[in-house]
Amino acid sequence: MPRTKPAVPNLVPSVLDVDPDALIDELVADLQDAVRVRLRKRGAVVGLSGGIDSSVVLALCARAFGREKVLGLLMPERDSAEDSSGLGLLVAESLGVETTTEEITDVLETLGCYRLRDDAFRELIPDYGPGWKAKIVLPPILGGDSYRLFSVVARSPEGEEMRVRVTADTYRQIVAATNFKQRTRKMLEYYHADRLDYAVAGTPNRLEYDLGFFVKNGDGAADVKPIAELYKSQVYELGAALGVPEEILTRTPTTDTYPLAQDQEEFYFSLPYQRMDLALYSWTNGYPSESLAAAIGISPDDAARIYADIDAKRRIAEVLHLPALLARPGLGLA
């Protein structure tokens, strides 16, 4: 996406304000056109995590196709937070949408997801074993120029916590093994979509879509992505207008991926979503980093670091969004 000159000179948080009812009407109309006309499908499957994004997508789909033409899919596994399935069920019940639960722990076990991930944890922490929990974290982005290298934070069964810098090989193995989760879920979403002649509705918001916070051919795969152009704070605004239950509206965004609870800020975005929204808006619309600094009350150096971080994440996202490349484009079509 090209960066353009800012439309208004002063960056203020209210630039992200939306008229939720009007936006919902537009998104519902777009969804109907995308799924029924362009994709020629009868309804939609939505994977439910208990978070705000999938809840809003489910509610939009229910409005667009009718609650009887939507399936909510719950796919918990060993490391899922205890409240994830309950919150997913809660939003589906509030909308009157049918749900199916697919427990994926056995599939993941067979694939080696947990074993391969834990082998990598053990390379860093030799004692890592049954009863231990771990997650991957990044240092804060504000306040220093140091390179931000991923670390594993692990907690022993006795409650002792430790932090170890990862190696590139162990990081890749942990992420590769963990990605089985998102890809297994997507496989099941397509199973149900195929049998029902539905489309798969993806749930990335703009932060995730633009900054590459998704797994290729996992949660990054879908037939339609209704909220991919909405900033996270706008998704919350829509959620409130759509009647998403309060428990979901007030829940901290998590990755729900690692044994130790991990929020999205510490793993990827480095800022609370409200600030990250404005940072991405500012970057996308050509504001200098000093404007961001003034708008969210941080130093110009910190704002410059955030811009550099967005540059780096955008480079990663561009590659993730590429379709399969043809070695000889156009061959045979002349």
Add this chain to the structure above:
Amino acid sequence: MLTYGVTSVFDESGKASRRVPRVPWYRGASRGGNEGQVQVNVEIEGEIKAFLSRNFPLYKAEQVDPDQSLVESGVIDSLGILELVEFVEVRFDLRIPEDELLPENLDSIANITRYLAQKLGTDGGATNEASSS
């Protein structure tokens, strides 16, 4: 590949193994005077370039200026920084403290060479004075 009389710490693909050099070749390398110091810096720079060439497809030795930012030019990403740190720590038998993981020490071939020369004491006397602000 330069091995400086020690067992290579790289496998056939050029990937760093966990072993470290048994004899830190660079210790006391400045005893050869200014000429020796320049030579060691050239060798450090050569090692860094060879590492980049082996591991990062976008690195083209003839196109990357020694002062160019490796991150901003897209040659390496955050995981690449991690690999670079691992390489440096294993190859040169040192540990880079968290407060020295700075762009001014690691973001260009020139910065890395200067930083390592200081850390290893091969810059004619200055030791461990790499930026840590």
